[in-house]
Amino acid sequence: MVDEEVPRSLCFPVGGFLLSLTIGAAPVSVGLHDRTGHQMYELSEGELSFESWVAKYRPLKNHITKYPDPSADFDQFETYGEEWEFIKTQDPHNVWTYIDGDSSSLLVQGTAYVNRISYYVCEVPWIDGPDETVVISIDSECMCFDSSREDEDGEYGVDGCDLCGGSGYATEYVD
Ligand SMILES: [Zn+2]
Numbered sequence: 001m002v003d004e005e006v007p008r009s010l011c012f013p014v015g016g017f018l019l020s021l022t023i024g025a026a027p028v029s030v031g032l033h034d035r036t037g038h039q040m041y042e043l044s045e046g047e048l049s050f051e052s053w054v055a056k057y058r059p060l061k062n063h064i065t066k067y068p069d070p071s072a073d074f075d076q077f078e079t080y081g082e083e084w085e086f087i088k089t090q091d092p093h094n095v096w097t098y099i100d101g102d103s104s105s106l107l108v109q110g111t112a113y114v115n116r117i118s119y120y121v122c123e124v125p126w127i128d129g130p131d132e133t134v135v136i137s138i139d140s141e142c143m144c145f146d147s148s149r150e151d152e153d154g155e156y157g158v159d160g161c162d163l164c165g166g167s168g169y170a171t172e173y174v175d
Pocket of ligand 1: 142157158161162163167168169
């Protein structure tokens with residue numbers, strides 16, 4: 001890129017003013033990584049960060065668990081036993097399922113089964129309409145990923161890579 005050294009200016013409307021923000025030169029690496037190699041994930045429409053989900057839906061404390069965390073404002077619920085029995089009695093609109101997908105971990109609306117890790121029960125119900133998904137983390141190809149490099153452990157990265165430990169995939173947590 002020829003203009004790599006030229007700072008780019010962006011303007012954001014903030015409180016009625018235009019805030020001029022100058023950001024540095026474009027990273028040398030290509031793709032989704034910034035200059036530290038840390039991946040940047042941008043939420044798409046219908047995707048929420050965990051933080052904004054908490055603010056919007058207000059997840060509740062788990063009143064059943066034998067291992068309460070007094071410092072937590074809200075808790076997860078287990079997928080078995082008394083906690084699962086409780087989840088089944090809830091309106092699905094108040095329930096979100098934490099699922100572990102192939103390349104991401106997410107909260108999805110309602111009481112899901114496939115790849116479930118845990119549940120949340122929220123004070124504010126979600127509304128039927130376009131789905132909302134809470135993106136907890138995304139796995140993506142590390143800078144060292146090379147599809148031709150697969151080793152006996154099914155890893156595609158450089159052994160000892162600081163970012164991925166050699167797996168070839170790095171996990172980015174949103175928030
Ligand atoms: Zn790596």
